[in-house]
Amino acid sequence: MRWLIYCVCLAVFPGQVFASEDTDKPRLIVQITVDGLRNDLLTRYRSGFGSGGFLRLIENGVWYTNAHHLHANTETIVGHATLATGAHPAQHGMVGNVWLDQARGILRYNIEDPEHPVLQVPGFQGEGDQVDPAQAIARAGGRSPKNMLVSTFGDELYKSNNGRSKVIGVSGKDRGAVAMAGHTGKAFWLSTATGAFETSTYYYDAYPDWALAWNAKRPADAVIGTAWELADDPRSYLFADNDDRPYEVDLRGFGRTFPHTYGTPEDGLFYTQVLIGPIGDELTADFAKAAIRAEELGGDYYPDFLSVSFSSVDAVNHFFGPSSLENEEIMRRLDRTLADFFSFVDEEVGHENVLYVLSADHGMPEMPEYMAQLGFTVERNFNGELQEELNERIAAEFGVSEAVKYFFRPYLYLDHDEIDATGVAVREIEQFIVDDLMARDGITMAMPREPFPEQIGHMLEEPIRRNFHPQRSGDIYVAQSPYSFLFEKGPAAVMHGSPWRFDTHVPIIVSGTTIAPRIVNRFVGTVDIAPTLSLKLGATLPSGSSGGSLTEVFIEPLTK
Numbered sequence: 001m002r003w004l005i006y007c008v009c010l011a012v013f014p015g016q017v018f019a020s021e022d023t024d025k026p027r028l029i030v031q032i033t034v035d036g037l038r039n040d041l042l043t044r045y046r047s048g049f050g051s052g053g054f055l056r057l058i059e060n061g062v063w064y065t066n067a068h069h070l071h072a073n074t075e076t077i078v079g080h081a082t083l084a085t086g087a088h089p090a091q092h093g094m095v096g097n098v099w100l101d102q103a104r105g106i107l108r109y110n111i112e113d114p115e116h117p118v119l120q121v122p123g124f125q126g127e128g129d130q131v132d133p134a135q136a137i138a139r140a141g142g143r144s145p146k147n148m149l150v151s152t153f154g155d156e157l158y159k160s161n162n163g164r165s166k167v168i169g170v171s172g173k174d175r176g177a178v179a180m181a182g183h184t185g186k187a188f189w190l191s192t193a194t195g196a197f198e199t200s201t202y203y204y205d206a207y208p209d210w211a212l213a214w215n216a217k218r219p220a221d222a223v224i225g226t227a228w229e230l231a232d233d234p235r236s237y238l239f240a241d242n243d244d245r246p247y248e249v250d251l252r253g254f255g256r257t258f259p260h261t262y263g264t265p266e267d268g269l270f271y272t273q274v275l276i277g278p279i280g281d282e283l284t285a286d287f288a289k290a291a292i293r294a295e296e297l298g299g300d301y302y303p304d305f306l307s308v309s310f311s312s313v314d315a316v317n318h319f320f321g322p323s324s325l326e327n328e329e330i331m332r333r334l335d336r337t338l339a340d341f342f343s344f345v346d347e348e349v350g351h352e353n354v355l356y357v358l359s360a361d362h363g364m365p366e367m368p369e370y371m372a373q374l375g376f377t378v379e380r381n382f383n384g385e386l387q388e389e390l391n392e393r394i395a396a397e398f399g400v401s402e403a404v405k406y407f408f409r410p411y412l413y414l415d416h417d418e419i420d421a422t423g424v425a426v427r428e429i430e431q432f433i434v435d436d437l438m439a440r441d442g443i444t445m446a447m448p449r450e451p452f453p454e455q456i457g458h459m460l461e462e463p464i465r466r467n468f469h470p471q472r473s474g475d476i477y478v479a480q481s482p483y484s485f486l487f488e489k490g491p492a493a494v495m496h497g498s499p500w501r502f503d504t505h506v507p508i509i510v511s512g513t514t515i516a517p518r519i520v521n522r523f524v525g526t527v528d529i530a531p532t533l534s535l536k537l538g539a540t541l542p543s544g545s546s547g548g549s550l551t552e553v554f555i556e557p558l559t560k
């Protein structure tokens with residue numbers, strides 16, 4: 001009810017307390033990112049949603065149903081950074097979850113920053129096991145937005161009023177929080193090692209009391225010894241008869257069918273199971289609520305920015321696929337989590353004071369074996385195996401050993417010293433690799449920094465160029481064929497990251513009482529979101545933003 005107090009203040013001190021009387025500005029912008037939400041899942045599951053979650057946003061907002069990421073590497077950090085900055089990875093610099101640090105000669109995790117270690121949450125210890133090869137790279141442990149090369153909308157909002165706006169990013173994943181919080185915000189994420197929401201010394205010297213209090217209750221541990229069960233009558237699900245399919249992953253006893261049984265923290269993957277199940281999103285929403293209340297977001301004239309990135313849909317997709325009973329169930333559960341969260345925000349901030357934005361960092365392919373059943377030629381390729389085979393063939397052909405130094409999606413990195421020492425032209429090695437990879441099932445494109453003439457004008461050329469940063473991108477970009485699989489190693493039914501439509505197609509919904517509801521089918525880019533928000537709020541455009549404005553967001557309803 002803080003907004004009531006604000007109204008009283010405005011009446012008593014008109015034009016004195018506040019720098020402007022522009023009361024139409026939202027007091028709080030809530031940007032929701034659903035990790036891995038392909039746009040059509042909203043349509044497919046619509047009948048299973050209540051009125052207060054996804055449908056509330058759709059019915060009170062503009063839904064851009066043909067929105068796409070325009071870059072090639074549809075990975076989590078790339079998408080989040082693009083949503084936050086309105087820039088392409090070529091400008092914001094987050095070209096992949098992992099890239100080669102050329103100065104140090106080692107692979108680096110995107111938001112890794114040894115100078116800003118993760119702040120230990122008192123009483124929470126534990127290493128946990130890691131199923132994400134990108135996270136396993138992040139050995140130094142620190143986290144910050146230092147590697148983001150341009151400003152975010154949140155940064156510009158903060159600057160627009162001399163730092164009176166508060167900017168906070170919360171996520172089930174570190175990269176989902178850090179990218180959206182930008183350089184000027186505060187980021188918190190769920191640790192799959194300890195179950196706590198943690199931050200780094202970039203943001204705080206010590207945890208704020210409210211975060212300590214939230215963690216001290218150890219809410220993730222509530223599901224120890226319980227199971228994730230279907231919330232509704234099994235007959236109400238489209239995928240009721242498809243609960244167990246080959247290539248679904250049983251993550252250390254979590255199982256491939258309902259009910260999915262949670263283990264214990266000693267198992268090493270318990271908090272990863274937490275992230276997969278509905279409790280992952282529930283905890284994320286609950287932590288965001290604590291932030292709203294403690295930081296009094298939306299509590300004064302200066303608009304605040306809260307990013308909430310939900311990770312469970314993505315996790316479910318990776319282990320069970322997007323066309324699975326688990327996916328249908330997690331979407332219903334997220335819908336309920338959102339409805340509860342929106343009710344809370346109504347109470348705390350007032351629904352007319354909030355502008356909501358919903359999108360996703362990438363979409364999701366189907367499981368390769370499912371597409372094979374439907375008649376498609378698909379392949380499961382593994383980078384490590386491809387690297388080994390390429391190096392053997394290059395050694396036999398050119399006498400260069402270990403010419404491919406690293407192959408971490410999507411880039412293949414050559415050992416230039418090794419190649420130069422043998423006197424072979426790098427271009428010859430590139431041609432050999434391109435010919436070899438593109439002759440394989442499951443790979444559509446292998447494009448060097450300087451494409452070969454026959455690659456110029458290919459539909460993937462532009463997305464690959466938008467992904468290119470000279471210090472971070474590798475020598476050859478490798479794009480998998482539609483619905484084929486490309487992954488380092490580890491348990492995964494499905495991997496996103498391709499430049500194809502199922503991976504680029506995400507919803508954009510902008511919702512609030514100042515917006516005339518409609519559905520827009522025009523092709524738009526996710527780079528349009530951040531500039532649109534800057535224009536709506538009167539802030540400087542994010543520094544590297546490429547997008548235009550989503551004009552329908554500026555059309556007000558006839559009656560408010």
Ligand SMILES: [Zn+2]
Pocket residue numbers: 035036075076077314361362
């Ligand atoms: Zn993601």
